[in-house]
Amino acid sequence: MELMSYSSTFLLPTIPPSPTYALVVLNQSLPRFAPLLWKHAQLRLCADGGANRVYDDMPLLLPHESAFDVRKRYKPDVIKGDMDSIRKEVLEFYANMGTKIIDESDDQDTTDLHKCVAYICDWAPDLDKSNLCILVAGALGGRFDHEIGNINVLCRFSTIRIILISDDCLIHLLPRTHRHEIHIQPTIEGPHCGLIPIGMPSGSTTTTGLQWDLGEYFLSHKASKCLLLLGRPKRTSLENTCLLPTVAYHLLLFFPS
Template sequence: MKSLVIANGSMDDYDFYKNIIKENYDCIICADGASNHAYNMNITPDIIIGDLDSIDDKVKKHFIDKNIEFNKFPSKKDKTDTEICIDYAIDIGSKKIDFIGVLGNRMDHSLANINILYSLLKKGIKSRIINENNEIYITDNKIQITGKKGDIVSVVPIYSDVLGVTLKGLEYPLNNYNLKFSASIGVSNIMLDDKCEISLKSGCVLVIKSRD
């Protein structure tokens, strides 16, 4: 099962996101005020989850009239609305989870949401974050990225040094390279074709395909 979680972060180009949502998702989950984004894109979610304090009244009525399920949680809780949406996605059997609207001006929320990719990785769930300029993945083993020639791909170590990094299909390849935590050597590589491969022996990296 493949689910989409829509959060209430920055989403400027609704046409871009509507094209993303045209992909075959089994379940679309809105985190609280993200239902405003869904309404503006004429997207109907399967469920709206959160404390429901950020939804415009007309949007709430619109989705109530469409018999969309609401799952209300207290405003004071130990998890963000996005995390509660993830719990729901896992409970219904999602093996792949995409996220939109999880990045924005609030750096604390953005970093916390990026870190969520790590917890999903450890649960064996494939995930990615998408916005108008970036696709963010995570791996502790091997990943293949698809795109087009000239796309920018960065490999960023997180949490610790990364051992045995090999990059294929990129302008600046690496072979069994030990990439130190906070090193910038993996930033702004360039795809040579429509796919590239990143593998490592130990550690964990974010893989970010970027558009200027």
């Protein structure tokens, strides 16, 4: 069974050359480390009203700089969506700055996040998808139906590493078609983590690197698990599973560029 690896090195000030990161900003408050995610990403998209968040919130995260200079520096490459949330002055500002605007108001069958993920996959057709990781800021919090819609995108693009990020934790999907290794960054992650079966029972789940490891454990919507990382492990492995793991941050320093 093929291995999928995950690491949160994007939360560190310097990162290895792999994987290739793309960033999608949704219409929720930016995490305090959003400038760090922006720095590490090679492609930055705003999903519709996510552009309002970049325009409004980035200057607040960098209060010692002029708002105009911050907005010029943190200019999205693409704004994509049905354009029902972005403010007119924000759209005009970024359009004048050279941002690519893609109006898909005729498509009401997919969410703005779905549209952005599809764009990223088309943007990198020759890139090995195992080397691509999509970071989604503003994916958690706010309306619950929006959160569930974002999780649905994880399931629709299950072969792509997509990480939903908030100020407090991160979520991604572990499809049962692969074995999984999660490389923990012990200076910023843990000790709490959770395993939540999604869509169907997980069958037989086996883990290593947790305080209470699971050995061929059956998980269903009636029995998710809240667990602890053991002794700040460098790696946690999971097999035979279709789960949403959640990992909390215990310390997260912001390193401005």
